Amino acid sequence: MRRAIVRIFNPSVVKLSGDIIDIESLEIPKIEKELLQDFKTRILKYNYELCSEKNGITEYTSTKSKSWSLKVVVTENEISFTCPETKMFNSSLLFESFQTASELCDHDRLALLDCSRDKQWMNLAHLHR
Numbered sequence: 422m423r424r425a426i427v428r429i430f431n432p433s434v435v436k437l438s439g440d441i442i443d444i445e446s447l448e449i450p451k452i453e454k455e456l457l458q459d460f461k462t463r464i465l466k467y468n469y470e471l472c473s474e475k476n477g478i479t480e481y482t483s484t485k486s487k488s489w490s491l492k493v494v495v496t497e498n499e500i501s502f503t504c505p506e507t508k509m510f511n512s513s514l515l516f517e518s519f520q521t522a523s524e525l526c527d528h529d530r531l532a533l534l535d536c537s538r539d540k541q542w543m544n545l546a547h548l549h550r
Contacts, residue, residue: 422506423492425536426515427522427543429500432532435542442540449498456530460500463525469493489514500526509537519543 431450438447461479465471468485472492483491491514494501502518504511515537522533523543533543 423503424506424509425501425503426509426518427502428534428536429522429526430498430532430534432530435532442534442542444534444540451497452500452531457495457497457500460525461495464493464521467521467525469521483517485517486513489517491518500531 428444429452430444431452433450434444434447437450438444464481468483469481470484472480472482474480477496479495481493481495483489483493485491489508489511490505491508492503494503500522502522504514504518508514518537519535526533535541535543
């Protein structure tokens with residue numbers, strides 16, 4: 422089973438989620454098309470390759486280390502960095518996920534949720550809401 426390390430959303434999700442971050446119970450708004458397209462273009466310049474694109478879901482796989490099995494899944498509502506549960510404590514994989522998510526998400530225009538430990542927003546100080 423795969424688990425999310427970092428999940429990226431439209432910034433309005435921060436307000437919608439309130440103090441208790443329960444994303445699954447929310448109706449998640451779409452991410453701006455321009456931001457999604459920019460993310461898809463830029464991720465290919467990193468160590469990721471396109472795996473599949475169908476039914477509105479685009480998947481990328483990290484080529485930095487095949488043993489990580491790190492994937493990025495992009496939908497109209499969310500971008501998520503995922504890995505198998507058994508890899509959730511690999512510090513290099515976590516660092517790669519956080520760094521790439523931060524660099525590619527336009528830190529001030531998308532909300533980053535750290536799912537590796539207790540769920541918490543990563544970039545509230547810089548986020549335009």
